[in-house]
Amino acid sequence: MHRPAPKEDINEDDLKVTEPEHAAAGLKAVMVSMERGFSEAGPSRTLRSMLRINQRGGFDCPGCAWPESITGARKPAEFCENGAKAIAEEASARTVTPEWFAQHPISVLQDKTEYWLGSQGRITNPMIIHAGETHYRPISWPEAFSTIAEHVNATTPDRCVFYTSGRTANETAFMYQLLARSLGTNNLPDCSNMCHESSGTALNPTIGIGKGTVSLEDFEHAEAIFVVGQNPGTNHPRMLSALADARKRGARIVAVNPLPEAGFFGFKDPQTVKGMLGKAEPICTDFLQIKVGGDLALFQAFGHLLLQFEGENPGSVVDHEFIASVTDGFEAYQQARSAIDWDATEKATGLTRAEITDVARLLAKSKATIICWALGLTQQPHSVPTLKEIINLLLLQGNFGKPGAGACPVRGHSNVQGDRTMGIWEKPTEKLLASLDEEFGIEAPREHGYDSTEALHAFEKDEIDVFVSMGGNFALANSETEALEAGMQRAKLTVHISTKPNRSHVVHGQTSLILPTLGRTDKDDKHPGGAQFLSVEDSMSVIHSTQGRLNPVSDHLLSEPVIVARMAQAILGDDHAVDWRAMAEDYDVVRDHISRVLPGFEDFNRRVREKNGFVLPNPPRDSRSFATDIGKGRFTVSEFEALEAPEGHLILQTMRSHDQYNTTFYGLDDRYRGIKDGRRVILIHPEDLQEAGFKDRDLVDVISTFRGTERRANRFRLVSYPTAKGCVAAYFPEANALVHRDLVARESNTPGFKAMMVRFVEHTEDPGPTLDS
Ligand SMILES: Nc1nc2c(c(=O)[nH]1)N[C@H]1C(S)=C(S)[C@@H](COP(=O)(O)OP(=O)(O)OC[C@H]3O[C@@H](n4cnc5c(=O)[nH]c(N)nc54)[C@H](O)[C@@H]3O)O[C@H]1N2
Ligand SMILES: Nc1nc2c(c(=O)[nH]1)N[C@H]1C(S)=C(S)[C@@H](COP(=O)(O)OP(=O)(O)OC[C@H]3O[C@@H](n4cnc5c(=O)[nH]c(N)nc54)[C@H](O)[C@@H]3O)O[C@H]1N2
Ligand SMILES: [Mo]
Secondary structure, eight states: OOOOOOSSOOOGGGOEEOOOOSSEESHHHHHHHHHHHHHHHOHHHHHHHHTTBTSTTSBOOSSOOOOOOSSSOOOSSOOOHHHHHHHHHHHOOOEEOHHHHHHSOHHHHTTSOHHHHHTTOEEOSOEEEETTOSSOEEOOHHHHHHHHHHHHHTSOGGGEEEEEOTTOOHHHHHHHHHHHHHHTOOOOOBGGGGTTHHHHHHHHHHHSOSSOOOOGGGGGTOSEEEEESOOHHHHOTTHHHHHHHHHHTTOEEEEEOSSOOHHHHOEEOTTSHHHHTTOOBOOOSEEEOOOTTOHHHHHHHHHHHHHHHHHHSTTSSOOHHHHHHHEEOHHHHHHHTSOOOHHHHHHHHSOOHHHHHHHHHHHHHOSSEEEEEOHHHHSSTTHHHHHHHHHHHHHHTTOSSSTTOEEEEOOSSTTHHHHHHTTOOSSOOHHHHHHHHHHHOOOOOOSOOOOHHHHHHHHHTTOOSEEEEESSOHHHHSSOHHHHHHHHHHSSEEEEEESSOOHHHHSOOSEEEEEEBOOTTBOOOOSTTOOOOEEEEOTTSEEEEEOOOBOOSOTTOBOHHHHHHHHHHHHHOTTOSSOHHHHHHOHHHHHHHHHHHSTTOTTHHHHTTSTTOEEOOOHHHHHSOOOSTTSSEEOOOOOOOOOOOOTTOEEEEEEOOTTEETTEESOSOBGGGTEESOOOEEEEOHHHHHHTTOOTTOEEEEEEEETTEEEEEEEEEEEEOOOOTTEEEEETTTTGGGSOTTOBOTTTOOBOTTOEEEEEEEOOSOOOTTSOO
16 A cells, blocks of 8 residues: 655656646645555554544644634544645654665765655654764664763853754743753754744834734634735645635735735635535635735835825725824834835836735725735845835734734744744743743853854854754755755764654764654653643644644654653753653643743643633734833834846745645645646746746756855756746755855845845756755
C-alpha cells in the first residue's frame, strides 16, 4: 500500500505548464488529500487522523492558523486538502532509522533537495555527527543532553541561540523561553521574524496589541472584506468557506494581488454536494491586480478618496464620534492625505485612478469592513508604514470593536501567534521579564537578543557557538542561503529538534545533534500521570487544546516539553530554581505557571479543558479601547513609497506553491497555477518576457541587485504568466539565495522576500548541487 519514497530527486526538465485554474478546492482536493494520506501513512493511520483534525478533543491541524468556529457546529471533516497533506506528511509510516543514516553519507545528503530529504520519513533515534565524520550515528538521549550541556557551559549565553518554528505548542514555547532566559540570553529568534513581524510592529504602537481584532463570526457580519497580499486557496483554504458565505450574503470581497490566484474567483466547497459536483461559488467581487510593493500607495489613495467623499457628503463616511473619543492624530493624517499625486499612484500600483476610485466607493459605503493581509504586505521594505496605513483606514471608519469589522493579519504556522504570546521574542517587555523573575526566582536578562536576521549576521561573523532549533529549517527559510549555510557549518554545535530530515541537518555545525520528537498527531502518554495534551492559539486569539492519538513511529521519540526540560536540567543542573522535572511529568504544572505569569491565562487549566477553549482579551475588539502608550488608537502619517526596478530589471516576489509547506515539499505541482513537476520557474508577464528578449520556457540564470552588490541563482525556466506587469514570481526557498541580508523591512527587520530587483541572463553555468541527484 505504501508508496516508496522517491529514489530519484527532482528533474526540472520534466516541467509541464498548463492554463492556471479559476477555482479552488472541490472533489479533486478531497481525492488528492486522501490519496496522499493513504500512500504516506496507510489507510488506518490516515482515517484515524483525518477524522480528528480540528475536532473538539482532537488535535489542531498543523497546516495553518485559520480558526475553527467556537460557536457553531463543526463539520465532520473540518480540514482542507493542504491540512490533510500536512497531516499525511507527519503521520507518515516511513522511517528514517540509524540504518538509513548509515547508508547515506552527509556528502550524498547535501546534494539532495528538500523534497527528497523530507519524503524519507520520520526520524526514529537521536543522532550525532562531528566535523570530519561522514555519517550521523545514533547516540543515547542522556549522552545527547550532556553533549549540549558541555557546549553551552563552555561558552557565554550571548553566543547561544534558541530558534523556534511556529508549530511549537504553548507549553513547549513557554518552557523554551524560560530555558533561554534562565541561562541568560534573549537570543530567541523565531519564524515570526521572517513572517508577520511587520504586522506586530505596525499594530502595537497604533492599536496597542500586536494581533488581529476580528473573530471568525465577524465574517458573518462584514459588508466588505479585503484580502490583500494573501493566497488563501493554497495557504488558508478553510478561509474560502468564510469568504464564500460572506459573498452569498452580499458582502463585497476585494482581492488585492499581483497574481490572479485561483481562490479569488471560485470555490468548490468539498463539504457540499454542489461543490463536490464541481460547481464553483464565486468569491471576489473585485480584483485589483496591483504591482508588487504598490500597496502603500493604494491605501494612501483610499484614505485620500474617503476624506474627499466625506467632504462631498459630510457624515457619510468618517466616524467622527469614534475618532474624537478614542483616537489621536487625525488632523495630521487628514492634512497628509488631502493631496495626492495620481501619476505617481498609478505608476506605483499599476492600477488606474478609475479602478482605485471604484473600490474606494465601495469601501466608503461599507459600514463594517475587515481588512485581511498576509505576506504580500509583510515582506516589503516599507511593510510597516503600509500596515499602519491600513490601520488609518480602519480607524477612519471606526472599524474596531463592532460586528463585522477589524484588522485581520492571517498568520502562518499553526501556533506562531501563541509562541509569541508565550514569550518567544528577542525583545521581551519588562513586564514579562519581571513576572518570570517573580514566579521562578530567576534573573532574566534585560538586553535584547538576536532576531532571525541578526542571527544570520551573527553566524557570518562567527558569533554563534551553539544553535538550538525547535523545529523549522533555518538554513533554507532565511536569506543568503550559501553564506548562512557556511556560517552554520562553522558553529560549534547545532541541535535540531525535528520530525523529519531537512537541509539544516546536513549543513550542520562542528558537532550536530538531531533530536527526534513527537508531532501533533502523536500520542504523548509516557508520563506518570498518563497521556498529556498541549495547547495552541489560533489567528483570532482562541486558546484550545490539542492532543494526538497515533502511535509514534518509534519508542525513542520524546515530546518537545520533555526534550526542553531535560536540556534545561543538563545545562542548568539539578538544583536550578525551576522545577523542570515536574513540568516534564505533568503539563498542568507548566500551565499553572503560565496562568500566573501571563495576563489572560488566569485559571488556564480549567478553561483550556472547556469545550471550545477560551478567547484571550483583545481590547480593541472587546471594548473599543487601545492599550497604546497614549491610551488611544493612533493615526500615523507615512511618506509615499513604492518599489522601483532599476533599468532592465523586474521586481521579484517569492511565494509558496500548492504542494509545499514552507521548506517542506509535499509534491512538485502548483496545481492552481498550472505548474507541474518542477519548481525552478519564474512566472513572468508575456510582454516583460518579450522585452527581456526571451521566449517562454527559456532557461535562465537570475541575478539580483541590491545596493550595488549582486546575488545569483542558476537554472530557472521562464514561464509566461498573467502576473502584474513589471513583476515576476518564483518559489521560496529556491530563490532565497537571491535575497541580500540587508534587504529587510525597516523597523521589523523582516527579510524583503517579496521585493528583489532581478534581471535574467541566458543560462550558462553548471546546474549546481540543488538539482538532479
Ligand atoms: N499549504 C500551505 N499552507 C501554508 C503555508 C504553506 O507553505 N503551505 N505556509 C504557512 C505560513 S508560515 C504562512 S506565513 C502563510 C503564508 O500565506 P501567504 O501570505 O498567502 O503566502 P505566500 O505564498 O507567500 O503568498 C503571498 C501572496 O501575496 C502576493 N503578493 C506578493 N507581493 C505582493 C505585494 O507587493 N502586494 C500584494 N498585495 N500582494 C503581494 C502573492 O502574489 C501571493 O498571492 O501560509 C501558511 N499556510
Ligand atoms: N523567500 C522566502 N523565504 C521565506 C518566506 C517567503 O515567503 N519567501 N516565508 C518565511 C516564513 S513566513 C516562514 S514562517 C519561514 C518558515 O521557516 P521555518 O519555520 O524555519 O521552516 P519550516 O519549513 O516551516 O520548517 C519545517 C521543518 O520543521 C520540522 N517539523 C515539522 N513538524 C514539527 C514538529 O511538530 N516539531 C518539531 N520540533 N519539528 C517539526 C521538520 O523537520 C521540517 O523539516 O520561512 C520564511 N522564508
Ligand atoms: Mo510564516
